[in-house]
Amino acid sequence: MAKAQVEQRGLSAAEQIYQQRSQRARQLRDEGKKIIGYFCAYPPVEMLTAANLVPYRIMGNPRQAVARADEYLESIVCSFVRSCFDVALLGGYDFLDGFVASHACDNIGKIYTIWRYNFKPQFSYFVNVPNTTSTASLKFFRAELGTFQRHLEKFTGGQITEQRLFEAIKLHNENRALMREIYALRKPDPPLLSAVEMNKILVASQSIPVEESNQLLRDVIQDLKKRHDGPARKPARLMVVGSEIDDSPLFQIIEDSEANVVIDDACIGTRVYWHDVETEGNPLDNLATRYLDRVMCPRTARERTGSREEDLDIRFGHILGLAREFGVNGVILYILRYCDNFGFDVPDLRDYLEKAGLPVLFVEDEYLISSARLKTRIEAFIEMIS
Amino acid sequence: MAEAPREKTTAVKATETVKRVPRLIKAMLMEAHEGKAQGKPVVYCFLGNNCDEIVRAMGMAPVWPENWAGFCAAVHLAEGFLKKANAEGFSDKLCTYATCGLGFDIMRQELGEAPPDAPFGGLPKPDAMLGIGLSMCDPRHKWFQAVQRYTDVPLHTMGLLVPPYDIDLKEVEGYYIDYMVEELKGLVEFLERIAGRKMDWDELSHLIDISDETNDIWYEAYQLRKAVPAPMPTQDAMSAFVPGWCLLGTQQALDFCRDLYDEVKYRVENKIGVIPDEKYRLVWGMGIPPWFFLQLFNFFESLGAVFTIEAIYRPFEPVEIPAGVSHPLERLAWRLYKRGTYRHEKARKRTGDADIEYLIELIDEYKIDAVVMHRAFSCRTVHTGQLHQLAVLKKYRNLPSLVLESDMVDVSSFSEEDVKSRIETFIEIVDAHKRGKSTHPSAS
Numbered sequence: 017m018a019k020a021q022v023e024q025r026g027l028s029a030a031e032q033i034y035q036q037r038s039q040r041a042r043q044l045r046d047e048g049k050k051i052i053g054y055f056c057a058y059p060p061v062e063m064l065t066a067a068n069l070v071p072y073r074i075m076g077n078p079r080q081a082v083a084r085a086d087e088y089l090e091s092i093v094c095s096f097v098r099s100c101f102d103v104a105l106l107g108g109y110d111f112l113d114g115f116v117a118s119h120a121c122d123n124i125g126k127i128y129t130i131w132r133y134n135f136k137p138q139f140s141y142f143v144n145v146p147n148t149t150s151t152a153s154l155k156f157f158r159a160e161l162g163t164f165q166r167h168l169e170k171f172t173g174g175q176i177t178e179q180r181l182f183e184a185i186k187l188h189n190e191n192r193a194l195m196r197e198i199y200a201l202r203k204p205d206p207p208l209l210s211a212v213e214m215n216k217i218l219v220a221s222q223s224i225p226v227e228e229s230n231q232l233l234r235d236v237i238q239d240l241k242k243r244h245d246g247p248a249r250k251p252a253r254l255m256v257v258g259s260e261i262d263d264s265p266l267f268q269i270i271e272d273s274e275a276n277v278v279i280d281d282a283c284i285g286t287r288v289y290w291h292d293v294e295t296e297g298n299p300l301d302n303l304a305t306r307y308l309d310r311v312m313c314p315r316t317a318r319e320r321t322g323s324r325e326e327d328l329d330i331r332f333g334h335i336l337g338l339a340r341e342f343g344v345n346g347v348i349l350y351i352l353r354y355c356d357n358f359g360f361d362v363p364d365l366r367d368y369l370e371k372a373g374l375p376v377l378f379v380e381d382e383y384l385i386s387s388a389r390l391k392t393r394i395e396a397f398i399e400m401i402s
Numbered sequence: 403m404a405e406a407p408r409e410k411t412t413a414v415k416a417t418e419t420v421k422r423v424p425r426l427i428k429a430m431l432m433e434a435h436e437g438k439a440q441g442k443p444v445v446y447c448f449l450g451n452n453c454d455e456i457v458r459a460m461g462m463a464p465v466w467p468e469n470w471a472g473f474c475a476a477v478h479l480a481e482g483f484l485k486k487a488n489a490e491g492f493s494d495k496l497c498t499y500a501t502c503g504l505g506f507d508i509m510r511q512e513l514g515e516a517p518p519d520a521p522f523g524g525l526p527k528p529d530a531m532l533g534i535g536l537s538m539c540d541p542r543h544k545w546f547q548a549v550q551r552y553t554d555v556p557l558h559t560m561g562l563l564v565p566p567y568d569i570d571l572k573e574v575e576g577y578y579i580d581y582m583v584e585e586l587k588g589l590v591e592f593l594e595r596i597a598g599r600k601m602d603w604d605e606l607s608h609l610i611d612i613s614d615e616t617n618d619i620w621y622e623a624y625q626l627r628k629a630v631p632a633p634m635p636t637q638d639a640m641s642a643f644v645p646g647w648c649l650l651g652t653q654q655a656l657d658f659c660r661d662l663y664d665e666v667k668y669r670v671e672n673k674i675g676v677i678p679d680e681k682y683r684l685v686w687g688m689g690i691p692p693w694f695f696l697q698l699f700n701f702f703e704s705l706g707a708v709f710t711i712e713a714i715y716r717p718f719e720p721v722e723i724p725a726g727v728s729h730p731l732e733r734l735a736w737r738l739y740k741r742g743t744y745r746h747e748k749a750r751k752r753t754g755d756a757d758i759e760y761l762i763e764l765i766d767e768y769k770i771d772a773v774v775m776h777r778a779f780s781c782r783t784v785h786t787g788q789l790h791q792l793a794v795l796k797k798y799r800n801l802p803s804l805v806l807e808s809d810m811v812d813v814s815s816f817s818e819e820d821v822k823s824r825i826e827t828f829i830e831i832v833d834a835h836k837r838g839k840s841t842h843p844s845a846s
Contacts, residue, residue, distance in 0.1 A: 088793075092779050093786050119563070122540045126786040129567060133754050133794065140568065146561035147535020147543045152584030153561045159577035163569075317535060317543045317559040324554050353495050354782060360500070360544035363491040364551055380493050 026239035027213065029232055033220035034263075040224045041072050042111045050113040050139075050172070055100070055127075056260070057287045057311055058118035058145050060161065060303045065226055066176045066184035067168040072112065073222035073284065075262045076100040078383050088130065094123040094354050095383035096260040101127065104135060114139030114171065119147075121315055121357050139171045148317050149309045158304040165300070181299035187226045188293070194233035195221065195289040201240050202278040203342055206249040208240045211256070211267040211277035218284050219263050250274050251402035255339050257281045257365070258350035259358050265385045266350060273391070275398045279342035281335045287311060290334075315357045331361070332368045339374055346401040348394070349378045375401045412476060413637035413696040416676045417669070419662045423641040426658065427473065430649060431522045434463040443529040443596055446549070448542050451534040452562060452738050453589060454650040455613055455730075459606035460593045465525050466648050467545075471502035475693035475811040477521055483509070484812055492548070498780040498811035500545040504552075511552040530596045532589070533559035539783040558592040560585045564742030567749045567756055575739070582735035590731070606730040609651035614737075616656045620646050620717035623663040627711055628768050631675025633666050636686045636709030637699035643715035681706030682771045682832050685764050687713050687803075688757055688791065689776035690784055690810040698806075701822060702774075705829045711768045713760055714784065719744050753798070758791050765799045772802040772832040778810040802835045804828040 024032055033040065041051045052064050053074045061071040076099025085102035103109060115137040117128040128142045144160050146153035165176050198217060201208040209217075217236055221229040240246075252275035256266070262284045270277050280286055291310035294302040308316070318330045339347060347369050351358045359380075366376045377397040381390065415421055438444050445457050447464040457464040474480040480498070483505030488494050490508060492501050506524060509517045516524030531546040531553075543559050550557060562582055565574050590601050620642075627634050642662060649655035668674075684702065686709050692698070699709055721740035723733055745756035753759055764770060773792065777785045792803050806824065808816035 088789055090777060090786055090789055092777065092782060094782070122538075122782040123786065126782070129755050130787060130790045132568065133790065142566040142568070144563050144565065146563060146581075148559050148561040148585075150561065150585070150588060152581055152588065155584070156561070156563070156577055156581035160574075163574055166573075314544070315540065317533060317547065320557060322556070324550065327550075351493070353493070356496055356540040356544055356782065359493045359496045360541070360548045362493070364548070366491060378491065380495070 026232075026235035027217075027243075030213075030217045030220045030236055033223060033232070034216040037075075037219060037223045038072075038108070038111060040228070041070060044070055044225070045111050045113070051111055052114040052116055052139065053109055053112040054116040055124050056118060056120045057283050057313065058120050058307060059116045059143050060164075060307055061226075062181065062184040062188045062293065062299075062303060063161070063165060063168060063176065064116070065187060066180040067172050068174065069114070069168070069172065070225050071222075073219075073262075074100050074109065074115075075103075075219065075284075076260075076383055077103050077108075078262070078264050078385055081384055088134065089127075092354055093126075094121075094352055096352055097123045097127050099383050101131070104131070109135075112137060114141075116141050116143065118143040119145045120313070121355070123354075139167075141167050145308065147315060149319060154304055154308055157308045158301055161300050161304055178299055181303075182295060184226075185293045185295060185299060185302070187230065189295070191221070191226050191230050191233065192289045192292055194230060194237065197237055198233060198240065199279065199286070199289070201237075202276075205253065205343065206247045207253075207276055207278050208243065208246045210247045210271055211280075212271055214285075215263065215267050222284060222288075247271070247276050250276050252276070252346055252398045253278050253342070253344045254398075255279045255281070255335075255342065255344040255347045256350055257335055257347055259283050259352055259355055260383065261285075261350055265387060266390070269385070269387055269391050270348070270394055270398075273395050273398050274402060275346075275394075277348075278344060279338050281312075281338060283313075286338060287313060313357070314361045328364065328368050332365050335365070336369065336372050336374075339369070339372075344374070346375045346377070346397065348397070349376055351378070351380050353380055353382055413640075413699045415638050415641065417634050417638050417662065417665050419658065419665050420638045420641040422658065423644050426645055426649065426654060427469075428522050429654075431465070431470075431525070434465050435523060435526050437463045438526040444526045445593075446525075446528040446531040446546060448532070448534055448539075449647045451532065451536065451542070451560070452586070452734055453532050453534075453560070455606055455609040455734070456586070456589060456593065456601075457532075458651045459602055459609050460590075460597050461599070462529075462593065462597060463526075464648075465528070467503035467506075467525060468499045469644065469648055470506075470521070470525055471499040471811055472693045473521055474502055474506075475813070476696065478694055478813070479519065479521055480694070480811045481813070482517075494812070495780060497539075497541040497545070498778075498809055500541045500548070501780075502811050503545065504548060507549050507552045527553060528555055530555055530593070531557045533557060535559055535561040536563065541783075556592070556596060558589060560589050562738060564739065565746065567746055567754055569746075570750075571743055571746055578739055579732075579735050582738060583731050586731040586734055603730060607733075610730055610733055612653065612656055613651040614720075616646060616650065616659050617717050618720045619656075619663050620659040621720060623659065623666045624711070624717060626663070626666045626670050629670040630683075630769060631673065631677075631680040632683060632708045632710040633669035633674060633676070635676045635699060635703070636712045637696055639712050640691055640696060640715060646717060647715070676708045677703050677706070679706060680708050682829065682836065683708060683710045683769055684772050684774050684832075685709070685711050685713065685761065685768065685770045687761055687773050687775040688784055688788060689714065689805075690778045690781060691776055692778070692806075692808045692813075692816060693810055694813045695808075695816060695818065695821075698821060698825070701825060702829070705826065707772075707829055707832065709774070710770065711764050713757070713764065753794050755787070755791065755794065757787070758794050758798075761791065761795055762798055765801065770801065771836055772804070772828070774803070774828075775805045777805055777807045779807065779815060780809050780812060802828065802832045
C-alpha cells in the first residue's frame with residue numbers, strides 16, 4: 017500500500033479500505049489510471065490488469081434499501097443487481113471508466129444493456145460465457161476472450177502481449193494463494209479471524225489494484241499470525257453457501273450468536289480464490305480453462321457421467337470438501353430470492369449435504385438483510401446443531 | 403390437485419383456424435403417449451431451442467413441459483403442481499413453468515404414473531431430456547437438472563449463444579457459428595446413443611425445409627395483420643404459436659399455418675375485423691400472458707381496443723442462409739444466429755436494444771395507438787427490462803403504455819377486479835392521447 021492514502025497496515029488497513037472502498041480507485045483515477053467495474057466471478061480480471069487497467073468489483077449495499085433503482089428495474093429482478101444499480105444511480109460508481117459483465121445469469125445479462133444505456137461508460141464489454149464445459153464451449157470461450165482482448169487493446173491503445181498476460185496471471189495467482197492462506201487461518205478452533213473480518217478483507221482486496229492487494233494480504237497474514245484477540249471458540253462452526261453474499265451483515269448476525277463462520281462457497285469468496293490459472297502454455301487458453309471449467313457456479317452445466325451419485329459429486333463435491341477441510345458442523349444455504357441458478361439446486365444440495373451428515377439451514381431472502389427474523393432462525397439452527 | 407376447473411378460462415377467438423389448436427395439442431400428447439407405449443423415445447425439450455427437427459429426424463417424440471405448464475394454467479390445474487414443488491424446496495419465486503412441471507414430475511414419481519386429473523393424461527415419462535444454455539433463460543439449463551431428482555434419465559445440455567447487442571457481428575460471427583455447429587453435432591451424437599441408431603441426414607434436411615416453409619408462411623400471415631380493421635388478435639396468436647413452435651417440422655404445422663394464412667387473407671380482403679368498431683389498436687409488448695386469464699384480451703375488446711400484434715410467441719423473420727451452406731446442422735446454426743441477431747445492427751446504431759427496435763417497427767407498421775405489457779413475477783428472462791424498454795421507447799414513439807402484473811402460471815397474485823380497473827383507466831388515457839389531449843401517456 018505504498019502509494020495509497022492508507023496509513024495503517026494489515027488488518028487495520030483492510031478495515032480502512034473496506035470503510036472507504038472507492039477511495040483508492042478514485043485516487044488512482046485522479047492520477048490517470050483507468051478503472052473498470054466488473055460484475056461477478058466470471059470476467060477474467062487478469063486481462064484488465066494486463067491492459068494496465070484497474071479491476072474494481074461491483075457490489076451493492078446490503079444495508080440500504082433501494083432508493084432510485086425502482087424507476088429502472090422491475091421488483092422481480094435479483095435484489096443484488098438492483099442494489100448495485102441503485103448504488104450506481106446514487107453516484108457510487110461515478111469514477112468508473114468502463115464496465116464489464118458476463119453471461120453469469122439472466123439478471124446480469126439483462127443489466128448489461130440497461131447499465132450501458134444509462135451510464136454510458138467509455139468502455140464496456142459483455143463476456144459471453146457458455147453454460148457448458150464441452151470442448152466446443154471451451155474453444156468458443158477462448159475465441160471470446162480473444163475478442164475481449166482486442167476490445168481492451170482498442171480502448172487502451174496498447175498491446176496486451178503474452179508476457180504481460182503471464183505477469184498479470186502470476187500476480188493474480190499470488191493474490192489467490194495469499195487469500196487461501198488467510199482462509200487456512202480459519203481452520204483452527206477457534207479460527208484466527210472472524211467471518212466479519214474475512215468479509216472486509218475480501219471486499220477490500222477486490223477494490224484495489226492486485227499488486228496493492230498482494231501487499232495488503234501479506235501484511236494481514238502477519239497480523240493474524242501474531243494476534244491474541246481473535247474470535248472465541250463457539251459451539252458451532254458454520255459454512256455459508258450462496259451467491260452474491262458480499263458486504264453482508266449476515267456474517268455479523270451469525271457471529272453475534274454462538275457460531276463462527278469458517279468457510280464459504282460464495283461469489284466474492286472461495287469461488288474467486290480457489291483455483292489458479294496455469295502458467296505454462298498459451299495464456300488465453302489457460303484463462304479460458306480456469307474461468308469456464310474451474311469456477312464452480314451452478315450456472316454452468318457439467319458433463320454428465322451417467323451416474324447420479326457421481327453427477328452430484330461433480331456439482332457439489334467441492335462444497336462438501338470445503339466443509340470437511342474446515343471442520344464445519346452446519347451449513348447455511350443463503351439464496352437470494354429470484355435466483356434461478358441457485359434456487360433450482362436447493363433440494364439436491366440440501367439432501368447431498370444432509371446425507372453427508374451436515375445439517376442445513378435454507379434461507380431464501382433479499383440482498384438487503386432483514387435481521388430480526390433471520391437472527392431468530394439462525395439462533396434456532398445453531399441451538400439445534402450445537 | 404383438489405382445485406376445480408373454472409367454467410371458462412380461454413379468450414374468445416376471432417379466427418376459425420386457431421380453434422383447432424387444443425385438438426392439435428391433445429393429438430400431439432396422445433401421439434407421444436402411444437409412441438412411448440410402442441417404444442418410441444420421448445424427449446423433454448424447450449420451445450425454440452433449435453432441436454425440434456433433430457429430435458423428430460431421430461424418430462423421437464419431443465414434448466414440451468413449458469407449454470404443458472401453460473396449458474395447466476389455462477385450465478386452472480396448475481396450483482397443485484406448484485404447491486407440490488414448493489413443498490419439496492423449490493422456491494415459489496422460481497420460474498413457475500418449471501415448478502409446475504416439477505410438481506407433476508414429483509407426483510408421477512410418487513404415484514408411479516401420471517396423476518389422474520393431469521390435463522391430457524399428463525406428460526409421458528421422458529427417455530432423455532435436452533437442456534440448453536442460451537443467453538435467454540437460466541431455467542433452461544437448471545430445470546431439467548432438477549427433474550433428474552425424480553426422473554433420472556440422460557440429460558444433455560447444449561450451449562447455444564447469441565452475441566450481445568453492442569458487438570460488431572462481423573467480428574464474432576465465425577466462432578459463434580462454429581460453436582453452434584459443434585454443439586448441434588454433440589446433440590446428434592447424444593440422441594444417436596439414446597436411440598441406438600444413426601441420424602438420417604436427408605430426413606433432417608427435409609424436416610428443416612418443412613419447418614422453414616412453416617415459419618415463413620406463418621410470418622406472411624402476420625404481415626397481413628397490418629390491415630385495418632385488425633383481422634386477427636393477439637389472443638389468437640397465443641394459440642397459433644403452438645403448432646409453429648411445438649410441431650415444427652411436421653406437416654400438421656405447415657397445414658395449420660397455410661390455413662391460418664388463407665383465413666387471415668380472406669378476412670383482410672373482406673374487411674372482417676376482430677370487433678365491429680375498432681377504436682384503438684394495441685401491441686402486446688414483451689411479456690408472457692397470464693395463461694389463466696386470457697379473457698383479458700376480450701375485456702380490452704369490450705372497450706373498443708384490439709391487440710393487433712404482439713412481440714412474443716411469434717414467427718421469426720425469414721433469414722438468408724449464406725450460399726454454399728447445405729449441411730443441415732450448419733443450416734440450423736446459421737438460422738439460429740441470423741434470427742437471434744436480426745436487429746442487432748439496428749440496435750447498435752440507435753436504441754442499444756433489439757427488443758425496443760422491434761417495438762418501434764410494430765408500432766409504425768401496425769399503426770399502434772398504445773403499448774401493453776404483462777410482467778410475470780416468476781420470469782426474469784422475458785420481463786427484466788420492460789421498464790427500460792418503455793423508457794427508451796418514449797423517446798422515439800410517445801405512446802401510452804400499461805404494465806399489468808401477475809404471473810404466467812401462478813394465479814395467486816392476480817386480481818381480476820384490479821386488472822379490469824387498471825385497463826378501464828388505461829383506455830381512457832389512450833382515448834385522450836389519441837384525441838391529442840393527454841400529456842402524460844403512461845399508466846404503468
